[in-house]
Amino acid sequence: MNRDDISVRMGFVLLPQFTMGAFAAFADLLGLLDAQTDTAGPCAWEVVADTLIPVRSASGIQVVPTDLLGDPLRFDYVVLVGGPLAPAAEAGPALAAWLRQAARGGRHLVGLCNAVYPLARAGVLAGHRLCVGGDQYRDFTDRFPAIAPERIVTERPAVFDRRRITCAGGAAVTDVAARILRRHLPEADVRRALRCLQFEAGGAPSGQIQPPPPGIPADSPPAVRRAALVIEQYAGQIPGLDDLAGRLGLSARQLQRLFRQHLDTTPQAYARGVRLRQAAWMLRHTDKTIAAIASDCGFADAAHMGRAFRAIHGMAPGAWRRANEKNTV
Known part of the structure; x- marks a missing residue:
């Protein structure tokens, strides 16, 4: 040739x-x-x-x-x-x-x-x-x-x-x-x-849009899937509601309405859940201090993370870590 x-x-x-x-x-x-x-x-x-x-x-x-x-x-x-x-x-x-x-x-x-x-x-x-x-x-x-x-x-x-x-x-x-x-x-x-x-x-x-994170229906509107992906990506520094909506060409009110309609939650609550999932993963799989994990996950301080964590898991982060030590890989 x-x-x-x-x-x-x-x-x-x-x-x-x-x-x-x-x-x-x-x-x-x-x-x-x-x-x-x-x-x-x-x-x-x-x-x-x-x-x-x-x-x-x-x-x-x-x-x-x-x-x-x-x-x-x-x-x-x-x-x-x-x-x-x-x-x-x-x-x-x-x-x-x-x-x-x-x-x-x-x-x-x-x-x-x-x-x-x-x-x-x-x-x-x-x-x-x-x-x-x-x-x-x-x-x-x-x-x-x-x-x-x-x-x-x-x-x-x-x-x-x-x-x-x-x-x-x-x-x-x-x-x-x-x-x-x-x-x-x-x-x-x-x-x-x-x-x-x-x-x-x-x-x-x-x-196109990457596949949505777990828990986000694949048939959700593109704006909801993109917002969820951005929140997952910037878990430690999640943009404010106005900034997040602006990235998607929406108003904050429009984004709130889409989340309530399709996910039965708010962007703020979804973001809090992402932070808490990330915190739980770090508690189980790293030896970082609770204060360091709180900072990495975007909480104001360890006390702030502790209150949110107890509301979901029924125990403080330190107690949860000890209870899950046997599952650490």
Whole structure:
């Protein structure tokens, strides 16, 4: 194949315990476009790694890399495919150096699922907005405290910010792949490939919302789901009602009415419940003092948290911690 015939080149890096579905969603779309495209050059892609040892996915299926990392500038896009959970270990220094080389060369860096972690560790997300799964937000901010919270997006499944693209995973991966490929191939070709995959063409990842937190019905209005995601994300510094409503383009009264209608509670009460759930988790799983937990969870002080905690659990935080010590992991 003549290199001049290639419209876009992609290098995939599969992280340990990567999500096979995310990789397959991207690769299937590339393969279909390669087979069906008549009016533009094909897509070229390969799986690269620092060794040719098979990489095991979260499902147990292994994929053998097709080449070593080599020169990242041979790719237009470097796509890291991670797994569904926060990684147990960070990527090694060789991959981090390779990613920095790609960034210096102006290449697009794409992080799927938890691949946002090695991108952050390599220092290639500085100054960019990025997408983190809502259930990984606290772990991510603990690991990367230098990344400003306002740059971390949890209420949307994908974020495109210049040459950095991050995606929380799921069905949004196909949207992300399609949006990238539309930059290089005719719209009609991309739509035809999406139809072959039985995927609704034209979705925009930036306009979707991540799955709602537990307890929020999936059919709740978008404003309610977004508000709940923001509250979960900023549990320790939840915005005031007016600020929260303003982010959603609503008045405080409108947001209050939506919460009462669909959740039978108020935004303030929902936020208090989030703080208390977080406090209970920290009491059980950390050795932080009660005062430190109260501060982390957005309470005025330990006494404030204690009153709210007793109202729900029927005992003081210290007593609750002792009663649950045997369940600590």
